Amino acid sequence: MKEKISITAISSLSPLGETTHEIWNAYLNNDHYFSLMKENGHKVWVAPLSKSAKLNVETLRKSDQKYKKLDDSVLFAILASRKAIEQAGWQNTSNFGINMGSSRGATKLFEEYHQEFLNTGIASTLSSPTTTLGNISSWVSHDLGAIGPEISHSITCSTGLHSLLNGVAWLNSGMVNKFLIGASEAPLTNFTIAQMKALKIYAKAEARKEITGKELDKEFPCQALYLEKEANSMILGEAATVACLEPGKVSNALAVIEGVGYATEILKHNTSISTNAECFQKSMKMAMGPLALTDIDAVVMHAPGTVKGDLSEYNAIKTVFGGSMPLLTTNKWKLGHTFATSGLLNLELAILMLRHDTFIPSPFFKNRVRKGKLKRVLINAVGFGGNAVSILLSKNE
Template identity: 35%
Template sequence: MTNPSDSLVVIRGRGRVSALGRVLPASAEAAVSPFTHHPSGVPVAALPPAAETAVAELRRHPSYRQLDRTVLLALLAARQATAQAGWSVSGELSVDSCQLSVVNGQDGSISIEQAATATDDSGAMLNSEGASNYDGATPPTSLLTATNHQPITNNQQPATNLAVSIGSSRGATGRLEQFHQEFLAEGSVSAAASPLTTLGNVASWVAFDAGQHGGAALSHSSTCSSAFQALGNALAWLKAGMATRFLAGGTEAPLTDFTLAQMRAIGIYSPLAATDWPCRPGAGRPSTFVLGEGAAVFALEQLSAAQVAAEVRPLLVLAGVGFGFEAIGSKTGLSPEGRHFQQAIRQALAQAGLAPTDIDAVVLHSPGTPAGDAAERSALRAIFGLELPPLLSNKWLLGHTLGASAALSLDFACQVLETQQWPAAPFATDLATSTNKPIRRMLVNAAGFGGNAASVVVELRV
């Protein structure tokens, strides 16, 4: 077993899906707003057509047909992460009378071919008497026990001792709203209603899709810091030797009428048009909160000092995770000085063994709400002093994706570390447009209703 004292947890692969699709902006400028107009009358950051096609492709799989969109977005991100990591966790899979060929392209694209098989209306496989053996919600046993994977080729490695940890704020809210409408109309719901709407099925389906057998499948919900709660748990498990590899991240599909109505009721939703960059972190008043959807998942692996020394490519290291909480009794749980942010940042820095001066840039939580933006900056000044590191954000591109937002922010930080550039916001804000020194270590913040906050330090080792 790797000695935790001389080991590092590295990010082997990353996957994402968002309003920008399945890629990150590579240029230093974003020219066209990715936001669209929702039928409810507000701007949103929804998936573009190419990403919608990938979601539809997933639904061709009979086992995935009834799953909530939140789960499907997590599957897309997880497949891309495992493909980039070179983990042999998918491939030709013999499933009873159903033969599936799942191919991950280099860009994370997905192709699924399926032979004909007898199914019921939900897509479940039927037994010899025509009765369904599958409840449409939990991973079918025949799929979980299948072992006919393709041989490992090139740089693929078996995903031995793989565990999964996924965060989501609202979980399967789309299916929950559908089942509730069904209940109001008919006075009853289908048997699949409960298992399809539990938060736990997010991680379990990611684990199933990855071919993980026997490891942990953990789901977390701590509002908008959910992804970092999931990531922190994965880091602790890896450091404790309870797993050697983890798929960890966050997912959210909140663009439903009910969830949008909740955000509008709080009085924070942006009044700006979809074409006018409606989410504006650090721009002051008015509040410019905009909901988005998406997911980001990371393939994490613990390496010994010797393994790190043998690496020939730069490594993204998950150096520290910290958490904070403040109980002040407000509906958002946020003090003007951002005490929970301060706690989380200090803990993440301490775990990474770094001083504030070691941080080269910060990816803010900054949702575009005046109070939230100001509190986070107050917390940063309490730790860094009046002269702050460059402040970055991706919410003006992706909206606020709730439980997925922290993971997408970390993915953005990794992109900045690798490319040393980021898009400049096309509106007046305190966000940085560039820096005159190399960026090697970044702090990423997240916070949510209820007074919780989380921070991550990620480092590029060359």
């Protein structure tokens, strides 16, 4: 990196809540935030937004006629962006860039419009403009009155951290001096869940006893970072996370981006990465740069709750760190896999842990005894196709 980058705000809507206080309190308890919903006549585990966040989304939808036809993914991003801008003190500026990513985009709205077309043979007037991927960033830009560049992209489940990479690149280029990055995902639709089930990676509502070891609590349907599980346990969640980035180390920074790393593996299968996740090995090494292995205190893993996914990432970390293993954790056992947003929720967890100097563990993984304060945390994300991203975050000292 040409210059370190400060994160001056981060805001999210997720199953854990929408304020920093309630999100941190949710991390401090040992509960999960899953519930069972009916999908094609069967019960399935999902992680919806918190009740307060859902209420605010509906309030926004009803606040203006133009919002009524927008997908949840757009509304999530608008709300999170408003709060981030306020937190960073950017209300009086419009000259900043925006990059909003999403793996699936306007999933619910697209499915509804397509079903309507199948039924009538006619496409609705707004079916195209309200379901394009650029719909998210353009509406956020419109809502905030921003005049800088606006970008949308999809790089599957590492999309959120790729938004961060883009923000860092723009800031380091000197073309802008403020950048809003984020991701939004509203994937709790029948078709999206059916796609995950077709891959045989989704948690089964009736099979918790099969995937839970005797020594573990049977109330955890997703067992991300339980390396001895014999069945996949991924569960989808919905969320949006937005962060404000500024160049250099500024006094109001929540945390500082010290390094970024990225890598892609050559595909052997549409959904898999190698046994030792070579893409993660490369991305983590790149993000750490010349730092000693012992300088990394913790890693917030991607760990989606699948048998091969969790284990391959762990193998990559073990290969890179050897006998200097940092603390390992994941948040997907608590709030599910939010596709594009998952990497930025990992970033949020890392920021909260650094600011509170408190490590939040997974109930399924036994770490070494921690020594010293949390100063640097590595954040991982990867998507279909082995496109890994790693971000090195440090405390603003």
